[in-house]
Amino acid sequence: MHGDGRCGRLDRISLAATTESETSEAIREKIITASSRDTVRSIYRTGKPSRQLKSAWTNAWEGTDSPGKLGMPMMGMISKPAFAKIDKAALAGNVQAKELVSYWVGQGVGLISGVASAGSVVQTFKEEFLDASERLNGFLG
Secondary structure: OOOOOOOOOOOHHHHHOEOOOOOOHHHHHHHHHOOHHHEEEEOOOOOOOEEEEOOHHHHHHHOOOOOOOOOOOHHHHHHHHHHHHHHHHHHOOOHHHHHHOOOEOOHHHHHOOOOEOHHHHHHHHHHHHHHHHHHHHHHHO
């Protein structure tokens, strides 16, 4: 899934792109095509700042026509059911809904290159950790 040489880092975004994750196919597609430039820190999902994929949702809330921040917990109270409908419509092929799809990610989202099983992601992390440990031991001994 990574193929970038990074070693042994189990992170949420790697697991979000797995077939067993809570994320929809539309979100996984957006994750694997995203780069670090496709993320934004926004308060317009929960009411507090969080890094997420840029989308028509984040753009609209940050635009001049936005009603502004609602704060916690009200922002989450409107965004959670809205995103459930967005995901459902995106899965049905609605192009406008696909533009609204978003998910929490880190700037390392660009390192995700495909969808895999959670087991294979964890196995890759273990193998990368073992390789890094062996390299470190080579330097030390």
